[in-house]
Amino acid sequence: MEYILAVIEEKSITKAAKRLYITQPTLTKYINQLEDEYGVKFFDRSTTPIRLTEAGQLYVEKKKMMIEEERSLRSQLKSIEDKKITLTIGSGHTRGEKFLPYALKQFCDLHSNVDFCITFPDEIDFYKKLKSGAIDLAFGVIDVTNNMDIEYLEMTVESMGIVVPTEWGFLPQDADPSLTFQHPLPITADMLNGRDVIIPGRSTGADITFMEMLSKYNIQFGRVITANNMIILRELIQYGLGYSFISVNKQIPRNCILCSMPGISSKRSGRCAYIRSHPHVELLRELSGMIFQSIKLLG
The missing domain is CATH 3.40.190.10 (Periplasmic binding protein-like II)
Known part of the structure; x- marks a missing residue:
């Protein structure tokens, strides 16, 4: 398991091998044997950086x-x-x-x-x-x-909401984004279609409601980033890397606005x-x- 985690974290078999103080062929042989044992591929080697397949994610x-x-x-x-x-x-x-x-x-x-x-x-x-x-x-x-x-x-009892980067222009230019904390901006699914999204990981407890929203409104997305930590989620949204569904108990992230859609739970x-x-x-x-x-x- 240590070998697999090293590859995931380093995003490279070569770098992971150096970290583990073993040769790259030795690490490659280990991964190949593990994949042969289970009859599936755990890593997609056609991409750069290397990434887990769906089977690999389940295994980990x-x-x-x-x-x-x-x-x-x-x-x-x-x-x-x-x-x-x-x-x-x-x-x-x-x-x-x-x-x-x-x-x-x-x-x-x-x-x-x-x-x-x-x-x-x-x-x-x-x-x-x-x-x-x-x-x-x-x-x-x-x-x-x-x-x-x-x-x-x-x-x-936490307040939850759809948080969107201000730079996307959902608000008029002269509007104060901070006011959406008390009065979330109503939006439609069309406004999110094709947008980059940051999906809360399973460990956040917010993923189920978020995925239900995507399914209910048949929202399509562009780039997908998955993060298992709410602090990181907030930072990613602040940098305009996508929208997400997060806890907004005390304030919304800077450079962001809080939005709402009908039928989406706002409390947990x-x-x-x-x-x-x-x-x-x-x-x-x-x-x-x-x-x-x-x-x-x-x-």
Whole structure:
């Protein structure tokens, strides 16, 4: 897996081989053998830079999940041996970076016998991972509809919206783009057709609504960029690289306007969730409360 990730990150087999301190033929042979084993091509070598095929994307996604679950299993087994408790938290990237450190500091001061494993899986997989035991607590966007085995605490209600670069000229020249934060500009699908798009990755929790919008209105697009981090998404839009569907709780990115389309959800809930029958449910309730306090404090 390390070899595959190196090629993805370096976008070149030659550069990846140098990084791994192996020869380029050795790395090429490894990739070829892996592709022969699965009977599919993981990389499209006809493009520059080299990129993953659809099969390659699926392989990497599933392998990351397996590695994460193996790490969690080892941690849990070790905690049994050491008579300690290990809790695995699955979090969205932005929320986790901002709110977990403070909450964990408060929790750890009270519970010296609890270890933690913090992971950042795709938020769409939160429920499945809770059910399988891969994570003990989900912190982010999780659908609790009809999931009676889930106990949860509402954390945030986020405003979501279609954000478009100002340079596209949707607003009159004398209009103030910042006013669209309170009064989003109504747009039509035709205004987005053929435009460059930045698609939220699975780990952002925003991809489902966005893809539903594209499908509902049959929107075609030009260049496609996929990003798994909301901070990067905002930066890409600011530089005019495309439009996207992002969280706009406090402000919209600079050089951008906020737009709306009929039938597109503008709200989503962030939650802490866990299995109601979890053996350490009281600890999970306590930790969820501390995360809530962290959000109130750090906002």
